[in-house]
Amino acid sequence: MTINKWLKENTFHHSRFQNINDLVKEKEKQGLNLSLCIPTLNEEKTIGKEIVIFKSELMTKYPLLDEIAVIDSGSTDNTRDVAEAFGADVYLAKxxxxxxxxxxxxxxxxxxxxxxLKGDIIVYIDADIKNIHPRFVYGLLGPLLYNQKIQYVKAFYERPLTTSHGVRPSGGGRVTEILVRPLFSLFFPELSALIQPLSGEYAVRRTLLEKIPFPIGYGVETSHLIDVYKMLGMEAIAQTDLDQRVHRNQQTRDLGKMAFGILQTVLSRMNSLGIISELPILNHTLRQFQTDDNVFETVEYNILEEERPPMIEIPAYRKKMGYK
Amino acid sequence: MKKTGWNLESIVEKLPEYIEKLKTVNEVLLSNLVMVGEIPAPTFKEAKRVQFMLDRFTEAELQNSSTDEAGNAVAILPGKEGKENILIVAHTDTLYSEKIDHTLTIQPNSVIGPGVGDNSLGVAVILTLPFILEQLNITLDSNLILLGASRSLGRGDLEGLRFFLSNTDIPIIAGVSVEGVQLGRLSYSSIGMIRGEIVCTVPEEYDWSRFGSVGSIVTINEVINQILEIPIPKRPKTTIVFNSIEGGTGKFSKIPKLSFLRFEIRSESDDMVHEIYQRIEDITTDVSYRYGDDISLTIYSKRRPGGIEFSHPLTKNVRSIMKYLNIKPRISPSTSELSAFIDQKIPAITLGITKGDRVDDEKEIIEIEPIYTGLAQLVALLLAIDRGQCVDDK
Known part of the structure; x- marks a missing residue:
């Protein structure tokens, strides 16, 4: 599949799926269960709003979602209480x-x-979105409900600066443009068509999710794309434009940590796929620098991209799902 | 006309049940509140918020969902009989520029953000009302006209509601204006009011070498001094409010060339409002002549005093509903939407929905829990109007 063909056929705009009634009919026709998962760590300021909007618009008014779950990493603020107060199912990851x-x-x-979660499709939405809207969920579910070949739908965010139809640059954030897209262009050219490969919002069929490994840190999105691409090809991947996303801006130093984690994941994937061989033992310490009274000091961060195996390999999961 | 088999008691006895049911529509109202509240809508720039309302009206399959030349959003929830029409209105505009961050934050007991109470909550109530009535299994006999009124505040001067009332051919039996805060607000009369601005400009040919106190601030100060000498009567109740003052460039080295004073004259008597305005006009002419500065006086909005009586069945029923719900009424005359109804001789009142704080502040906060009581009060009032309990037989 050429990049341009994929961009034409597998790139959507959320407005195409704004008739939620039709999505509900499609879901019911296929007998699907749909789950929303919001991973959290100290998100008390934005979590209440996300749950209220998704619950109201996509459960109470239109029965599109069957569950809204918050999986919390052990927040020390009121994230879990706020989420529970507005009716989400709240779980501690541990x-x-x-x-x-x-x-x-x-x-x-x-x-x-x-x-x-019990869904046949799980939608993952980050908890730090300030301008939350139901489109974040229905825009990602739409392609999966209308096209059986599509397995993994990724969000991207574009807001036209003008209403003209001329050419304008389009793309992702700093880590995407400086690290991930160049890497994809070198080794997985088709994946470079994903406009924002690092976006934290995506919807995936369980039948695929349970078969892919999960890096636990920064590399999870990148590794997913490589794994899905290698397993099923570009036909299984789609992307939806969700317009603007307002969130906390990250410092360049934090993006450095992200890039360090992603690079580890990509190198190890390339090694296991045989694209590069004899990878040396990787150092997991990222060094950044600061000055104190004109004296340079090293700040070291240990960033080890550990990985969870595909869920289907976990005996408790196999038992729960009734797999032999 | 009063309908047989109905009285206020038969309406209020259902209120505890309504409040419990209203708690289950909580997230729908809050969701509308967030989505509408995050769309900036300073006066004259309400179009996006109005479009959102129209989309919601269409989604709720209301009739005649449309906008008009004044930028209002209007739709009709048809009644069982449809012989009479009740208008429920909330102003769509807020005090905040589109440049400020309109993000709202929801906490378990409160919602925080600019304009959340004034009047995003009022708009959200209008948007959620069809859903609320459906959940409570209530179908009104009358048509309910839902109106998001634009260009209400400040220089908007109630243009949206005035336009609608002047141009609609639908006869309206009563009007209810919904404000987010404060729960207990009960306005049934409007006081007379003129809002104006005095602008003092130092002419270019000014003699900059002259000594003594100079510049537009001194001139505007003289205007203020003279306004303060205007005798204010105790009866009819009258006040002059200086709302804001601006002048100078903020720099030491510059003599101020431009100063503004915004003021409001309020009185129970229309004649008194105009008499004081006339005095202010004379003062500006006199000071301008003596100081050699240009002084202009512009009126931005006017309200005529009027409204319904304290003993009008509409007011009486609201007070009874509030008493039943343990809401302490805060009776105050209004300078808002009410006066547009008064001009058209339509009995109307203004109600608040919840408790709030820091109104006119970007960190405005409203409480969630009292909203259920505020909504129950509104539903009971609509039923009372619908069942003919608020008709003044006189």
């Missing part, structure tokens, strides 16, 4: 599959959601 131990990272929550 209490799900406790025999598997506890790892810190958003990917851990996403992975454990596969065990905990």
């Amino acid at each position: 209490e799900i599959l406790p025999e598997m131990g506890e790892k810190k990272g958003k990917g851990e929550n996403l992975w454990k959601a596969i065990y905990q």
Whole structure:
């Protein structure tokens, strides 16, 4: 599939799916269960709004979602109380599959959601979105409900600066344009067609989710794309434009940590796929610098991209799902 | 006309049940509140908020969902009989520029953000009302006209509601104006009012070498001094409010060339409002002549005093409903939407929905829990109007 063909056929705008009634009919016709998972860590300021809007618009008014779950990494603020007060199912990540131990990272929550939630499709939405709107969910579910070939739908955010139809640059954030897209262009050219490969909002069929491994940290989104692409090709991936997303802006130093984690994940994927061989033992310490009275100091961060295996390999999950 | 088999008691006895049911529509109202409240709508720039309302009206399959030349959003929830029409209105505009962050934050007991109570909650109530009535299994006999009125505040001067009332051919039996805050608000009369602005400009040919106190601030100060000497009667109740003052450039080295004073004259008597306005006009002419500065006086809005009586069945029934719900009435004359109804001789009142704080502040906060009581009060009032309990037989 050429990049342009994929962009034409598998790139959508959320407005195409704004008739939620039709989505509900499609869901009921296919007998699907749909779950929303919001991974959290200290998000008391935005979580209440997300739950109120999704519950009102996509459960009470239109029965599109069957559950709204918050999987929390152990927030020290009121995130869990706020989420519960507005009717979400709230879980502590460490209490799900406790025999598997506890790892810190958003990917851990996403992975454990596969065990905990009941949906045939799970929509993952970050909790730090300030301009939350139902389109964040229905825009991602739409392609999956209308096209059986599509397995994994990723969000991207574009807001036209003008209403003209001329050419304008389009793309992702700093880490995407400086690291991920160049890497994809070098080694997985078709994946470079994903406008925002690092966006934290996506919807995936369970039949696929349970088969892919989950890095628990920064690399989870990148590794998903590589794994799905290698397993099923570009036909299985789609992307939806959700217009603008307003969220906290990250400092460049924090983006450095993100890039360090992603790079580890991509290198290890390339190694396991045989694209590069004889990868040396990777150092997991990121060094950044600061000055104190004109004296340079090193600040070291240990960023180890651990990985959870595909959920289908976990005996407790197989038992729960009735797999032999 | 009073309908047989109905009295206020038969309406209020259902209120505890309504309040419990209203708690279950909580997220629908809050969701509308957030979505509407995050669309900036300073006066004259309400179009996006109005479009959102129209989309919601269409989604709720209301009749005649449309906008008009004044930028209002209007739709009709048809009644069982449809012989009479009740108008429920909330102003769509807010005090905040589109440049400020309109993000609302929801906490378990409160919602925080600019304009949340004044009047995003009022608009959200209008949007949620069809759903609320459906959940409570209430079908009114009368048509309910839902109106998001634009261009209400400040220089908007109630243009949206005035336009609608002047141009509609639908006869309206009663009007209810919904404000987000404060629960207990009960306005049934409007006081006379003129809002104006005095602008003092120092002419270019000004003699800058002259000594003594100079510049537009001194001139505007003289205007203020003279306004303060206007005798204010105790009866009819009258006040002059200086709402804001601006002048100068903020720099030491510059003599101020431009100063503004915004003021409001309020009185129970229309004659008194105009008499004081006339005095202010004379003062500006006199000061301008003596100081050699240009002084202009512009009126931005006017309200005529009027309204229904304290003993009017509409007011009486609201007070009874409030008493039943343990809401302490805060009776105050209004300078808002009510006066547009008064001009058209339509009996009307203004109600508040919940408790709030820091109104006119970007950190405005409203409480969630009292909303259920505020909504129950509104539903009971609509039923009372619908069942003919608020008709003045006189």
